[in-house]
Amino acid sequence: MSVTAPRGFRAAGVCAGLKPSGARDVALIVNDGPNRAAAGVFTRNRVKAAPVLWSEQVVKGGRVHAVVLNAGNANACTGPGGFADTHTTAERVAAALDDSAAEVAVCSTGLIGERLDMPKLLAGADAAVAAAARDGGLPAADAIRTTDSVAKIAFRRGSGYTIGAMAKGAGMLAPALATMLSVVTTDADLTAEQCDRMLRAATAVSFDRIDADGCLSTNDTVLLLANGASGTAPSEAEFQTLLTEVCADLAQQLIADAEGSTKSIAIEVVGAAGEDDALTVARTIARNALFKCAMFGEDPNWGRVLAAVGTTDAVFDPDQLNVAINGVWICRSGAVGDSRSKVDLKPRDVTVTVDLSAGSAAATIWTTDLTTGYVHENSAYST
């Protein structure tokens, strides 16, 4: 399914030799129209990779004909030469499609600080254009994997239209986009303005709410391409719901596959004075190394939760904090509550609920535990 589930999109995933393993590493998505409405959301890191700088400009035009993606090299921190490489890549794909590079978006992921092997990448781009087909969605999703153990895809059927999507990302997952690339396609008939507005709303409550290791990548990109091939102008409410579901589905897949993780943890903050407070508290807990180690050790250590909450400026009274882990309220009124022994931390999915007793707002951030596997993977693998 993936990005070719909607009508009017072709895709490919080919081996260009950028990954030492020899696996697929260049993906292409071609939008065959009739429309080319598009929008993008990019990393908020101020150190932006060349493909991000390029694709931001492409998306400003509101039209995307094709997206070319590579794994194995992020083309980040590569200076003007790296930007020229991205430009050259877009030109090559555009020429093959007999179009302008101004409508070709580029995404890269992999090592930071090394120049691309351009002969290999350009040959890969050529091969991808030649291979692009209606059944190329899965190979494309496979080609953008780096440390991802599985390809991530999602789709939803709407009233007369379809949304399809793929994503990659297994480390550097943090708000303001996990370190991730994602392309969402639809055959619904939407304007670029609609794409932009609805993509921002969808990512704000999905990709922006996962945080595996607090690290914000230089390359994060989410693109939405709408070609109108279904002839259906959707209800905005329905499309927004389905688009958000697709993004949330992919976000959960990223957390489930996060590097070295053994737990998928929902940090649910309730009773907050406002949503901002709830998000701040949830993110602070999600980034607390000691709490994350305790989860790995299956230790319902609510003291570390409180210690994390205490570093925020959210509205709360320390004596009114309540904490539940998997539904057991082990901290009540800032002190010892029900017995820790009632908490079962064996399953992968964990829910930590913090009640700030300060209002009625709530928010949830999804994170993972901090494990010896994470440290091993990120001390041995140069990204």
Add this chain to the structure above:
Amino acid sequence: MSVTAPRGFRAAGVCAGLKPSGARDVALIVNDGPNRAAAGVFTRNRVKAAPVLWSEQVVKGGRVHAVVLNAGNANACTGPGGFADTHTTAERVAAALDDSAAEVAVCSTGLIGERLDMPKLLAGADAAVAAAARDGGLPAADAIRTTDSVAKIAFRRGSGYTIGAMAKGAGMLAPALATMLSVVTTDADLTAEQCDRMLRAATAVSFDRIDADGCLSTNDTVLLLANGASGTAPSEAEFQTLLTEVCADLAQQLIADAEGSTKSIAIEVVGAAGEDDALTVARTIARNALFKCAMFGEDPNWGRVLAAVGTTDAVFDPDQLNVAINGVWICRSGAVGDSRSKVDLKPRDVTVTVDLSAGSAAATIWTTDLTTGYVHENSAYST
């Protein structure tokens, strides 16, 4: 040496049975005067342990007669009952010294969220009062250890006076105090106001500039006691210098002994538009999990340094960033610089220098690597 290096202080470290190991776990410092000037700096965590709430009040009076400290239990998140336990402990020591509890400070470290075993602690306090002696500095420093592998002490001789100190802390080391307790004593003749001002200045550039895991404790306390037993009113400039040296010495000892660490890393930010920018950038790098894993893997991964810098709001141009590791400028102008192969990351001590090319301000934060040992220790050990 430790806290009994200056004249007029006695100390003790005794076994009260709070540590399962049966090691020393209660320490006492008695100030025999003639003065009792004192000041304290406490955690900025809003979830404060009972002994912090108590000792903040004691220190506001500007006088301290004795400090009683225990390891094995932090008495944090223990509600009104926990505060009463701290009060009772201070009363017990005060009665034994025939004084008011209002001049007895209390510090605790260890498990969060469990009530103290008061019969054991009070018996330990009695034993400590009985044992307090001029040679008790080392046993006291030993008694406050939790996961510390060694006792931490420091002292300096001034012109006619002495400064002595002890500290503990091996995890939860973060600015606004590492998770740590420290007591500094001096026989110099100072007012409480002088103690407060000079202690704040000293901690701001020492304990506040170490950050092992970004976690801020509920119990952090640094106390300064000045009894004037030397009869010397010191030059403020000299005393400030020596006090800062003592605090910096202890801070470095904490980093060198941080849980599971294999590297002591100085993050030196230069060329900043202001000191705040330099500190923000240095702290952000010090807290970046991927960078810290790379250090553990002895991988001079400057891309992760740039990715961390990019998440800050400091003044810089991404194309003007330079990064050196152990003196090798592996990133110049935001792109590839000298060869990574020139960087030797084998020694424990590592210096990462980031030049923001935005001004002339500079600052350094000391941190550690993120290791499988850290994760192991903090997933297996409940604090």
